[in-house]
Amino acid sequence: MKDDLFKNNIGIIGAGHIGQALALSLLEKKYPRENIQLSYNGSIFTFSDLYDNNLDELIHNNSDIVKSCSIIILSVPPQNFRQIGEFGLDEDVLVISFMAGISIDTIKRQTGSNNVVRIIPTGPGTIRNYNAIAGVYPENKKANTIFKLLEIDYYVLDNENQMKYMVLAGCLPAVYSVVDAQLDENKEAIGKIAEEFSDFIEISSKAEKLVPKSNKEEFVKEVSTPGGVTEAIINSLSEGKSLYDSLIKGLERNEELS
Ligand SMILES: NC(=O)c1ccc[n+]([C@@H]2O[C@H](COP(=O)([O-])OP(=O)(O)OC[C@H]3O[C@@H](n4cnc5c(N)ncnc54)[C@H](OP(=O)(O)O)[C@@H]3O)[C@@H](O)[C@H]2O)c1
Secondary structure: HHHHHHHOOOOEEOOOOHHHHHHHHHHHHHOOHHEEEEEEOOOHHHHHHHHHHOOOOEEOOHHHHHHOOOEEOOOOOOHHHHHHHOOOOOOOOEEEEEOOOOOOOHHHHHHOOOEEEEEOOOOHHHOOOOOOOOEEEEEOOOHHHHHOOOOOOOEOOOHHHHHHHHHHHHHHHHHHHHHOOOOOHHHHHHHHHHOOOHHHHHHHHHHHHOOOOOHHHHHHHHHHOOOOHHHHHHHHOOOOOEEEEEHHHHHHHHHHHH
């Protein structure tokens, strides 16, 4: 199964934190280097990271990637997705989107693929450490092979609407770096969200274990995409709002990005 997977050219559009974590972990798992392509948006800081990670040789432009890859990973910020334009993919090209807030229908329309899977994982560090937790929708055999290769602990969701709660779950390791998960008020906040998405309590307790022991500030910075949902929750917490209100702010930000 792994050998079949490794024959696919895999293109990662958006080689930022998530994109580079995926590329590095795939390479560590022996995914053939010549079958991985990456793109970014021209930032010199990103180029410098790619160079330091020995990934600079894998850089391609988006149009090369959409022409030559049978698996496309989307890891650009949601607000940058539209600017990429029409992809013109064949219907069966597998598109795996890591973007929060962009629906499967929108991705299908813009890419031309009819084979789109969404995944919301905990941060890039957890992908690198092979302890990411994620929500996935819908189930897809080929995508599952990749998630298993990367040792992602994934939950297949009942419907796409649950993705929005998974977006919150993906933020929890950062959230628990700045608030105490064991406070009664915070447990209640998680319980309230679980009324809408029952896996939330289990995922929340797994997320608590993903808080790093040191360098918490750096960790929070790393997982907070500018303008993204984690940033909205962390900003709200730092304004003194409760965890529940801050999670609701996160849901609202997710809605704005959709
Ligand atoms: N970070 C997390 O913990 C997390 C968790 C779950 C889901 N996500 C989702 O994952 C996605 C990526 O997050 P991230 O934290 O990795 O963000 P990031 O570090 O900002 O990386 C995004 C990358 O996309 C590139 N990009 C932007 N526009 C592009 C374009 N038109 N063509 C090609 N590349 C383009 C950027 O290039 P430049 O560097 O040149 O600007 C950047 O390298 C987001 O959609 C986010 O919602 C993130």
